[in-house]
Amino acid sequence: MKIDWAAIGSVFGVSLVFTVGLVALFTLGINGLARREKAAAQGGSAGLAVTGAYVCFAACAAAVAYGIYLIVAKP
DSSP states (O other), rough: OOHHHHHHHHHHHHHHHHHHHHHHHHHHHHHHHHHHHHHHHHHOEEEEEHHHHHHHHHHHHHHHHHHHHHHSSSS
């Protein structure tokens, strides 16, 4: 049995990058919603922050859906 260590390292690297990116995107969404709460407390509006938050959450949902599709799809 021969293990292709380069392929394992490549899969690990790509998985790590996408995981960190997805977590960062979700964090930006949470931050946008927090800005809305802060603006509401100060009597202002944070429409752009909320729109950005929803875009971040939609991108996260799309990435998760694509990952599930890749797992379930037959070759």
